[in-house]
Amino acid sequence: MARRKETKVDHSAFDRAGARVFDNPLVTEVSDSYLEYAFSVIHSRALPDARDGLKPVHRRILYAMHEAGFRPDRPHVKSARVVGDVMGRYHPHGDTAIYDAMVRMAQDFSLNVPLIDGHGNFGSPDDGPAAARYTETRMSREAMLLVGELGEETVDVEPNYDGSLTQPTVLPAAFPNLLVNGTSGIAVGMATNMIPHNLGEVVSAARWLIRHPDATLDKLMEFVPGPDLPTGGLLLGLDEVRRAYETGRGVVRMRAKVEIGPLEGSRGRQAITVVELPYGVGGEKVIAAITNEVNKTKRLTGIADVKDLTDRENGTRLVIECKVGVNPQALLADLYRLTPLEQSFGVNNLVLVDGQPRTLGLKALLEVFLAHRYEVVTRRSAYRRRKREERLHLVDGLLIALLDIDRVVKLIRASEDAQAAKDGLMRKFKLSEIQAGYILDTPLRRLTRYDRLELEAEQEKLRAEIAELSTILDDEKVLKKLVSGELAAVVKQFGVPRRTTLVDGDLKEVLAASVPAGPLEVADDPCQVILSATGLVARTAAESEEAAEGRRRHGRVRHDAVRAVVPSTARGRVLLVTSAGRAFKVDVLPLPVLPEQSGTVSLRGGMSAAELVPLEPGEAVVGLAPLGPVAEGSPGLALGTRHGVVKVCAPDWPVRSDEFEVIGLREGDEVVGATWLTDGAESLAFLTSGASLLRFPAGLVRPQGLKGGGMAGIALPDGAQVVFFGAVRTDDLVHGEPMVVTSTGATVKVTPFAAYPAKGRATAGVRAHRFLKGETDVVVGWIGPRPVGSTANGEAVELPAADPRRDGSGFAVMLGPAVVGHQFDRE
Secondary structure: OOEEOOOOOOOHHHHHHOOOOOOOOOOOEEOHHHHHHHHHHHHHOOOOEOOOOOOHHHHHHHHHHHHHOOOOOOOOEEHHHHHHHHHHHOOOOOHHHHHHHHHHOOOOOOOOOOOEEEEOOOOOOOOOOOOOOOOEEEEOHHHHHHHOOHHHOOOOEEEOOOOOOEEEOOOOOOOOHHHHHOEEEEEOOEEEEEOOOOHHHHHHHHHHHHHOOOOOHHHHHHHOOOOOOOOOOEEEOHHHHHHHHHHOEEEEEEEOEEEEEEOOOOOOOEEEEEEEOOOOOOHHHHHHHHHHHHHHHOOOOOEEEEEEOOEOOOEOOEEEEEOOOEOHHHHHHHHHHHOOOEEEEEEEOEEEEOOEEEEOOHHHHHHHHHHHHHHHHHHHHHHHHHHHHHHHHHHHHHHHHHHOHHHHHHHHHHOOOHHHHHHHHHHHOOOOHHHHHHHHHOOHHHOOHHHHHHHHHHHHHHHHHHHHHHHHHHOHHHHHHHHHHHHHHHHHHHOOOOOOEEEOOOHHHHHHHOOOOOOOEOOOOEEEEEEEOOOEEEEOOOHHHOOOOOOOOOOOOOOOOEEEEEEEEOOOEEEEEEOOOEEEEEEOOOOOEOOOOOEEOOOOOOEEHHHHOOOOOOOOEEEEEEOHHHHOOOOEEEEEEOOOEEEEEOOOOOOOOOEEEOOOOOOOOOEEEEEEEOOOOOEEEEEEOOOEEEEEEHHHOOOEOOOOOOEEOOOOOOOOOEEEEEEEOOOOOOOOOEEEEEEOOOEEEEEEHHHOOOOOOOOOOEEOOOOOOOOOOOOEEEEEEOEEEEOOOOOEEOOOOOOOOOOOOOEEOOOOOOEEEEOOEEO
8 A cells, every 4th residue: 555745756756657546556555635636536527527528649649639739720730749738738648549539530420519620531330540650630610619728818827747738628619519519428437428419509599598507307309309310210208318417327229220111223122221329330330230020030031132322412322122022111110120220329427526536417518518608707707807907007008108298208218217217217107117117118110190090999898898808797687688699609500400301209108109110021911002191101011911801990090081092902002193294103002001091090190191292382192093903094194283284194104203293284274183093984073263153964075195285174263263073983882972171161062963063165154052151162072982081180070960952151169171082991
């Protein structure tokens, strides 16, 4: 055991040896002050300070670069030079450890806000960096926010390892670097592992905490809902995130972000494309794990090939090719389970507070940072006030001399030496020694009338600045407002949108919900593709996917208003038709499978059509059409436009194109309805905003090719437009009699379709809704069997009972439907 004795000890001995204090053979006599130093060496070398979020090696790297002038406005320098400066001046450890720490500060996949601007190969999640002699470096603009106030006595300094220089104990840190960039490290018997966050979100929470010191964690999480990782991806289970924010410890689950779609250059085959990886996971690691699971353990099946197409232009792109007939959703669940595409991150917010290790939650971390900023701004303001007071003192003395410059010059010329002149100035003009010396040092060219005006302006400016700085130092509210404003300025300059998508809910429930039902490989059995009135697409299960029959549903459920149903097969394709007159061929297999329950079908678990096809702003999917053998014998696809044009598009689709136009639209026009004709015996029906309904046989419209612009369907008066178009069958005994639904928002009316006589094409039709006072237009219309109404979010809206009067005014309602469709049941 080492004896305690006040004696001079070589402090670098412990750094070189890297051993515990009491077991270090290089030291036999240890002072009390050195015990404190040794504790800091052991425990703080790998733990970050809660104030600036930096470990000693990172702090010393930034300070050394700042002192050497390796700043954003200067050229890059060799990394080896920086490493040498840091090692020789402040951090007497191995050059490899210093370079590794510097490299991490330059990696945009490791930090949300990189602190080093590097040139050259600084590594990837899979590979290490080039040697220090090859790479070049300088400080980033963001790093200047950490060191920018060092010259204003804002933080304490301490001697370096040999006492020849001084170094800051902490950096001023103008933004919460610890939360924004995260960190990791291992000390003696303890470890820290902090996850990165979004700069703008953290600053918003900090500014709220400035104004509301008693803010709850739930309120702070409105600003910081969860971590934001540099590599993006998904973060699952916000309940675990809240636990980590509350206690400082927790486990969050990260997941890669993928895109599922047809493989380019392949017909019918699907591919899973990974576009964002979990934090700290590289593409090579994922490919190696997939290869091992496919070739050795045999736990992964259904994969044809894996390609890494990652480049600088497109970013991360790992393409996992599925075999024919493989359900990509089921394969993706296996990939998440067996490969690093899903990883856990153990949060442990262990940091140094006043030199002691503590585990802090989100609010405590923000409070420590804000307390640090209050101290920094206070010391900075005191320093600036002192400097301005010193300058004001000199300006005041110079102005006194300028008021009687002739006497001043005469006194100086009559003096024996400089000291006598100084004493004379102090005695006759009541100046201080500093003022008198400054006057003697001032060149004669400054003693002009113009310079006097400049000095008086400077005097006023200095007094105003001193008063402002005094207000900051004397009023805590002003201090907090200043700190909040400076934080907002940082976000305005360097803030970026959130990269990581958060998936709310309990982690176990989220993971259970992400496991798709059904087998990995699906036979090409018949199924049905369904489009809801709210824009969701899904399919029924094929025979090879069917599970045991569930309980029958009772009553209505969300998103049960169906717009279109077409037959297909599990490996087949369907056509999605948009309001812009475009059609897209879409594979059926990747569509979400509706639960095998009898009763009313709901597309609540369906996929938004915008996720399937690239829609332009304002464009929506308005209809479906089958492809392949199930579509044979049909005259084609019936389309109706907003301006009253009708077209039957012959089903002669392009073979090699998955996107094409099905109607030539005039400027300002759009498709309002697209219905697949089974045999041409349907009636085509238009419903206008002026409450006119026109029906005529589909046989009156001659089929046209893709380029055709259609023909006149309904005659519209000025200001009117079509709100509904569809093909209606009157001989469907299974689903019953078709009904007409019209809604003005204030009144809703349901009428049997049979009440409206057929008219000729291009005529005006008959009235379907009589407007009451204040009503001007039909805003929602629909024609078909078993109608049901919904809000835009899929909530059920009850429709009134049928009214046999075709020109009735309808029933007054509190809430009219936003969309109308038909109810679709499975027995």
